[in-house]
Amino acid sequence: MQDATSPFSLLFIPISPLSASIDSNFCSPVLFAFESIAPRKIQFFFVTSFSVFFLERECYFFLSSFVHSPEDTGNTRGRPSVSKDLTGILPAGKLYMQVLSRGTSQLQTPWPLQPILFGTARSLGVRIHSNSWGSIDSVAYYGGHNSDFDAYQWSNSDFLIVVAAGNEGSKGVVSPGSSKNVVTVGASAGQGILPQSSLGPLYDGRRKPDVVAPGYRVVSVKSDGDPTSFNCRTLTRSGTSMAVPFVSGAAAQIFQYLRDGFYPSGVANASAGINATGVLLKTLLIHSAVALPGLTINQQGYGRVDLATILGFASPTFHSPTAGPLYFWQNLALKEGDSLAFCGDLGPGNQTIRATLVWMDPPSAETYNPALINDLDLAVLLPTSFHLGNAPAPDVIEWDRLNNVALFLLPLLMLPPFSDFFVCFIIVLPPSTLR
Numbered sequence: 551m552q553d554a555t556s557p558f559s560l561l562f563i564p565i566s567p568l569s570a571s572i573d574s575n576f577c578s579p580v581l582f583a584f585e586s587i588a589p590r591k592i593q594f595f596f597v598t599s600f601s602v603f604f605l606e607r608e609c610y611f612f613l614s615s616f617v618h619s620p621e622d623t624g625n626t627r628g629r630p631s632v633s634k635d636l637t638g639i640l641p642a643g644k645l646y647m648q649v650l651s652r653g654t655s656q657l658q659t660p661w662p663l664q665p666i667l668f669g670t671a672r673s674l675g676v677r678i679h680s681n682s683w684g685s686i687d688s689v690a691y692y693g694g695h696n697s698d699f700d701a702y703q704w705s706n707s708d709f710l711i712v713v714a715a716g717n718e719g720s721k722g723v724v725s726p727g728s729s730k731n732v733v734t735v736g737a738s739a740g741q742g743i744l745p746q747s748s749l750g751p752l753y754d755g756r757r758k759p760d761v762v763a764p765g766y767r768v769v770s771v772k773s774d775g776d777p778t779s780f781n782c783r784t785l786t787r788s789g790t791s792m793a794v795p796f797v798s799g800a801a802a803q804i805f806q807y808l809r810d811g812f813y814p815s816g817v818a819n820a821s822a823g824i825n826a827t828g829v830l831l832k833t834l835l836i837h838s839a840v841a842l843p844g845l846t847i848n849q850q851g852y853g854r855v856d857l858a859t860i861l862g863f864a865s866p867t868f869h870s871p872t873a874g875p876l877y878f879w880q881n882l883a884l885k886e887g888d889s890l891a892f893c894g895d896l897g898p899g900n901q902t903i904r905a906t907l908v909w910m911d912p913p914s915a916e917t918y919n920p921a922l923i924n925d926l927d928l929a930v931l932l933p934t935s936f937h938l939g940n941a942p943a944p945d946v947i948e949w950d951r952l953n954n955v956a957l958f959l960l961p962l963l964m965l966p967p968f969s970d971f972f973v974c975f976i977i978v979l980p981p982s983t984l985r
Contacts, residue, residue: 594646594674639799646676650683663698672709677805678831680798681713681732682791684724691753692914692921695726700913703731703828707881707910710828712798714790715759716748723748723758727790730911730921730954733801733832734758736851737765737793741842743849747790750848754920755952757940759851760832761839763800765793800838800855801831807861814876816864829910830880834860836955837906852957884926884979893931893974905930905975907939907956920952924979928956931974 648667650659660666671679685695703711711732716724727734727748736759737744744765750758765788772785804826807813811822826834838860839853860876882890896903907928914921927949928939939956941948950956962971 593644596646596648596670639796640802643799643802646671646674659695663695664702668702668706668709668711672706677709677828678798678801679709679711680795681711681726682794684714684716684727686716686718686721686724689718689722689724689728689753692728692916692918693725694916696729696921697913697916699726699729700731700911703729704910704912707827707829708825710801710831712794712801714794717744717746717789717791718748719746720749723750723752728752728756728758730756730914731832733797733835734760734851735790735794735797736762736849737788737790738762738842738850738854739764739766739788743842743845744788744790746788747793747849750851754922756920756922757847757851757953757955759790760836760955761797761852762842762850762854763793763796764854765790768792797835797855800857801835803857804831804834804861812861812863816862827880829908830878833878833880833906833908836908836957837904852955882977884977886979887981889976889978891974891976893972896971896973902962903930903932903958903960903973905939905958907977909954911954922952922954924954925951926954926956927978927980928958929976929978930958930960931976933972 648671668679685693699711699713703709711726711729713727713729713732713734714724715727715734715736716722717737718724722728723734726732736749737747739745743762747762747765748759750756752758767786767788769784769786770792772783808824808826808830811819811824813822813824815822835855836852838856839851840856840859841853842850862876877892879892884890905928907926909924909926911921912923914923930937930939935945936947937944937958937960938947938949939958940950940953941958944960
């Protein structure tokens with residue numbers, strides 16, 4: 551067993567200067583029609599040698615959910631300088647695109663994957679990597695892509711990888727969405743789940759997807775292949791590939807919220823700024839999720855991402871009525887047999903206890919079943935009761951030996967009233983013979 555640490559990071563994809571041949575006259579100048587690169591939304595466009603001719607046909611498909619979904623119109627307002635409302639969930643964000651296609655439905659990942667797909671992007675400042683692709687071939691085991699994705703996330707704490715669960719329904723979550731350390735995203739449709747969104751559990755019983763986001767009839771931009779046409783074409787698609795960028799954009803918003811020092815006062819304060827690790831971003835995304843009614847964890851993971859539950863602002867213009875007190879710790883480390891406890895008075899006015907523990911796990915060998923190496927546990931101690939994260943019910947004592955995410959949620963109405971509500975959250979790395 552290796553020492554368990556909490557490495558964590560964020561990613562967006564940069565690579566080579568944007569080419570003027572990529573439909574630079576698209577009607578929304580915020581994308582890339584500026585003569586200088588700085589104002590453009592798309593900053594860099596990286597194309598491997600095998601996919602050059604794919605440039606002008608479908609390059610906008612991967613912008614997908616950065617644009618618009620009828621489920622989430624509040625995040626799609628355009629700016630006055632934009633002639634078409636195409637700015638998406640991250641209106642002022644910058645994009646760095648990588649193409650992994652031969653011009654057909656077949657994708658080809660670069661080799662070696664880690665330095666080309668992730669390392670090049672990270673060297674240009676990318677911290678959140680959005681992946682709307684996957685392979686059905688490795689649903690039943692921990693495959694090569696899983697190991698590469700987990701290894702890079704484990705070794706680069708300032709990076710976060712977000713991946714589609716796939717569109718295979720009950721056949722299961724595809725690789726690399728079945729990796730341990732990535733944020734795996736399913737697709738919601740209104741208050742339900744998109745029928746084709748891949749379902750968990752994984753082959754070894756792990757819970758995936760982690761979260762869901764709108765993936766039904768998402769509108770995006772589409773090139774017509776003519777750089778001189780000033781076209782305004784769009785496409786409408788459904789699937790987990792369209793949901794992934796919503797979550798990537800949400801991660802970027804959390805990153806900026808913490809970096810600009812909005813936590814904990816709700817007012818920007820540069821001196822209070824925090825550089826969020828990848829694992830903290832993953833933790834907060836999962837912690838923000840709201841369970842959709844009538845769906846199981848195998849369908850929706852921990853629920854649909856909702857930043858209003860975690861990001862509080864002092865300004866009435868951006869007030870988040872559902873955001874309660876938030877406490878978090880990152881860059882923690884445990885050795886085998888150790889434990890950490892965080893205790894305090896819950897205070898008045900709280901309706902629910904919610905605690906989320908996430909750690910980055912080392913990559914596994916293909917023969918590992920389960921794939922988990924470091925087995926941490928989340929325990930919650932209340933005045934008259936003891937509970938565990940990921941237990942099937944609050945009153946069930948069942949230790950989770952499979953997942954590197956643990957969540958505990960308990961409405962206080964289920965407990966007797968206490969005048970002094972003291973709570974302890976305990977993280978344990980027990981002696982283990984797993985690996």
